[in-house]
Amino acid sequence: MRMPDAAKPPVLRAHEIHVRFGALHVLRGVSFDLARGEGAVLLGANGCGKSTLLRTLNGLATVESGRVDLNGRTITDAPSRVLRAARRQLGYVFQHFNLVPQLSAHQNVLFGAMGQRRFGVLSVANAFARTEDRERAMQCLERVGLADRATHRPAELSGGQQQRVAIARMLMQAPQVVIADEPIASLDPKAGREVLELLWRIVEEEGLSLLCTLHQLDLAQEFGKRIIGMKAGRVVLDAASPGIDRADLDALYQGAVRVDAAPTPQEAAA
Amino acid sequence: MSAPSRHSLPPRMRMPSALAWVLMVTFAAFFLQGLYGAEVSVDRLLRGATNFVRFVSLAIPPDFARWETIGWAMLETLNIAVVGVTFGCLLSIPLALLAARNTAPNGVIRFVARQLIAIARTIPDLIWALIFVVAVGLGPLAGILAIIMDTVGFVARFYSERFEEVQKGPAEALTSTGAGRLSVIAGAILPESFASMTATSLYSVEKAIRSAVTLGLVGAGGIGVELSTAMRLFQYDQAAAIILVVLVAVIGFEQLSSSIRKRII
Numbered sequence: 001m002r003m004p005d006a007a008k009p010p011v012l013r014a015h016e017i018h019v020r021f022g023a024l025h026v027l028r029g030v031s032f033d034l035a036r037g038e039g040a041v042l043l044g045a046n047g048c049g050k051s052t053l054l055r056t057l058n059g060l061a062t063v064e065s066g067r068v069d070l071n072g073r074t075i076t077d078a079p080s081r082v083l084r085a086a087r088r089q090l091g092y093v094f095q096h097f098n099l100v101p102q103l104s105a106h107q108n109v110l111f112g113a114m115g116q117r118r119f120g121v122l123s124v125a126n127a128f129a130r131t132e133d134r135e136r137a138m139q140c141l142e143r144v145g146l147a148d149r150a151t152h153r154p155a156e157l158s159g160g161q162q163q164r165v166a167i168a169r170m171l172m173q174a175p176q177v178v179i180a181d182e183p184i185a186s187l188d189p190k191a192g193r194e195v196l197e198l199l200w201r202i203v204e205e206e207g208l209s210l211l212c213t214l215h216q217l218d219l220a221q222e223f224g225k226r227i228i229g230m231k232a233g234r235v236v237l238d239a240a241s242p243g244i245d246r247a248d249l250d251a252l253y254q255g256a257v258r259v260d261a262a263p264t265p266q267e268a269a270a
Numbered sequence: 271m272s273a274p275s276r277h278s279l280p281p282r283m284r285m286p287s288a289l290a291w292v293l294m295v296t297f298a299a300f301f302l303q304g305l306y307g308a309e310v311s312v313d314r315l316l317r318g319a320t321n322f323v324r325f326v327s328l329a330i331p332p333d334f335a336r337w338e339t340i341g342w343a344m345l346e347t348l349n350i351a352v353v354g355v356t357f358g359c360l361l362s363i364p365l366a367l368l369a370a371r372n373t374a375p376n377g378v379i380r381f382v383a384r385q386l387i388a389i390a391r392t393i394p395d396l397i398w399a400l401i402f403v404v405a406v407g408l409g410p411l412a413g414i415l416a417i418i419m420d421t422v423g424f425v426a427r428f429y430s431e432r433f434e435e436v437q438k439g440p441a442e443a444l445t446s447t448g449a450g451r452l453s454v455i456a457g458a459i460l461p462e463s464f465a466s467m468t469a470t471s472l473y474s475v476e477k478a479i480r481s482a483v484t485l486g487l488v489g490a491g492g493i494g495v496e497l498s499t500a501m502r503l504f505q506y507d508q509a510a511a512i513i514l515v516v517l518v519a520v521i522g523f524e525q526l527s528s529s530i531r532k533r534i535i
Contacts, residue, residue, distance in 0.1 A: 058446055087448035098439035102461040111457055115448025121456040166443075173447050 009072045011036045011209050012057065012090075012177050017066035019052055026052045026259050028233040029066070034177065039203060039210040041224030041241075043217070043249065047258035049233040050213045054181050057211075058090040059083045070177070088115045091175035091208075093199065095182040097162040099154040105165045106150040109137040112172030140168040144198060160191030167199055171206075178203055180212040184219075192216075196223060217249045233259045329510035336508060340496060344515050347492035350410050350485070351478035354417025358478075359471045362422050366429035372441070373433055373455055387430075391423025395481045399490040410491030417478045417485070424477070428470045429463070436462040465534050472527040479523055483516050 010033035019027040026049050034040060044050045055061035057068055059075060067076040075086040091112075099108045110124045113133055117123030124133065141147045144164035146157075154162050163183060170178060183199060184192030196214075200223050203210045211228075214220045220227055221241055229237030229252045237248060286294070334340070365383055367373045374380035398419045402412035440458040449457065460467075486494015493512060500509040 060442065060446065084448040084450065087446055090446070092443065092446040094439060094443060096439055098443035100440040100444075100458050100461055101437075102464065111444060111449075112447055114444055114453050114457060120450050120453030122453075125457075169443075169447075 009069075010034055011071060012211070013069040014053070014057065015067050015069070017053070017056055017068070018064045019049075019056060019061060020064045024260055026233055027056070030230075030233070030235055031066075032228055032235060032238060034209045034211055036176075036209055037207050038226065039200065039224060040212070040226040040228055041220040042211055042213045042228045042230065043215075043220055043237075043252055044213075044230035045253045045257035047260060048230045048252075049259050050230055051181055053230070054092075054179050054211070054213065057179055058087050058092060084115060088173065089176045091170035091173050091178045093163070093166055093170055093178065093180040093183045095185045097154070097159075097166045097186075099162055099165055099169075101154050104151050104153060105141060105146060105157065105168075106134075106137055108154070108165055109140050109168045109172050110134065112137075112140070112169035115173070137168075137172055140171040141165070143171060143202065144168045158191065159187050160195055163187065163191075163195045164198060167195070167202065171202060175208065177209045177211070180210065182213050182215065185215060193219070217246070220249070221246075231255075231257050325506055328504075329506040331507065332511035332514055333505070333507035334511045337511075340493070340512055340515055343486075343493040343496045343512075344519055346410055347482045347486065347494070347516075348479065348519065350413040350417060350490075350492050351475060351482040354414045354482070355421050355471065355475045355478045357414070358418045358421025359425055359474065361418065362426035362429050365422065365426045366433060367455060369426065370430040370433035372436070372438075373459060384430075387423060387426045389423075390419050391427065393419070393423075395420040396484060396488060399485045399488050403489050408489040408491070413482055413485045413490035413492055416490055417482060420481060421474050421478060425470055425474050429467055432463045432466045432470075433459055468534050469531045472531055476520070476524055476527055479520055483520075 012034040013032075015031050017027050017030045018025070030049070030053055042050055042053070052061055056063050056076075059068075059078075063076050067074050069075070070086045070089060073082075073086070075083055078086070099105075100111070103111075104126075107126050110126065110129055110133060111121075113136075114120055114124050117133075122128055123130075126134070138147060138150060141150055144167050146161060146164055146168065149157060149161060149165075154165070157165065163186075178199075180199060184195050187195060196219060199212070200210070202208075212224070214224075221244070224241050227237065227239060227241050227244055227249070228235055229249065231252055237244070237252065365387060368375070368379050368383035369387055371380070374383065395416050398416035399412055402415040406412050406415065436459050440462070441454050444454045444457050482492050483494050483497070486492040486496070487498045489495065493516060497509060497512045497516075500506070500512060
């Protein structure tokens, strides 16, 4: 097995991240590294802070302290130009797909390149987009097996197909790192498995890094070479997947798992 | 018959609160005072009915002898409405973006934008017309400016409420591709709002045609000028012709706009 090169800086690094929403201390010092080409699954019960962590990684949520580095460059509290440049390298796949409902699958995929073009939406709107971009969007749809659905609107597609369009949009963005926030939680088991296989295949073919939250422990062990476990705003498990005991995974969902139920460090010390 | 229940019956009505009593009494007093102030009397109503019959008898048959003038004036009214609404809707888009919670750059700008929209809406179109007649003189320009203000007050508010209702997801997805704020608005928020914005804009054309007719009464161009002249010269048959033309134009456009709205929604 090829080990990650220790001398090379990780592509994504979270360092001692704290996030607070009012009185709620949501992330309590979260740190981890993600190497180039590494695929990790993030596990944890609802309310443990997984989604907030993912949102801090591309600046959608505000960090109280700590920092996120992308390719060795800090993007936390960076000027908006730097943050936008970093976001281009972080492809995001959402639980609810987040396609623009009024636009075709092809147009939604084209929008993946929005951040890369000088004139933003004007450069990627179907009417003005360069032919090579329109062709590349079509190729992305082909890779997710939906070339024949290019003119369909999201409402005319199944949930699994919509998520595949979202994956094609991520491909169009050509990122280095993929962040997938419960990408199969809205899908039935069969469609979910297909989407997960597709996502993993594309990530491996493109040599991307992937951080994916899941709720299915079996799938997590099957797909993730590494599993990061969170409980009440902290990372409590971070190990290579084959060596992890199932009981350790089950423990992530037992006891005080939610951020709003767990005692604060001060309360715990008292 | 069954025996009466041992329990007392629930009251038929709830006793209104003290505040409700105060409001009801105030309303009744206001209503009576209004009626008294209008000096309603049987004698006046009878005389009014006689005058109305006289007006109708003079107005029928309507006199279309000046059909050309009336036609041009009606066209001018439609022009005022369409030009005014077009500019009004175009101005409303940026104003609404500045006023909507999810698109405003900050709270101060949002507050200012909302106040501007509120001012445009609170001042009635006829008063805008009077102001613009003073500013730019008699004629259609004053009417167009008045319609612009009236449209902004109404349309910008609807647009901004629509922007605030759009789903957060698509905008967030575009933001996470590294797109700028304007691109996110144009790529996710405007497409989602488009159908409802079109419906609002069409409705505002209907509304503008009706107000453009009355704006002529204060000299802001259009068919209202003809109507007010005919009425003042007691040429009720000509006035009737004008009213009929207005009726046909307004109903015709309402039909057209509602069929377009049905298609896009």
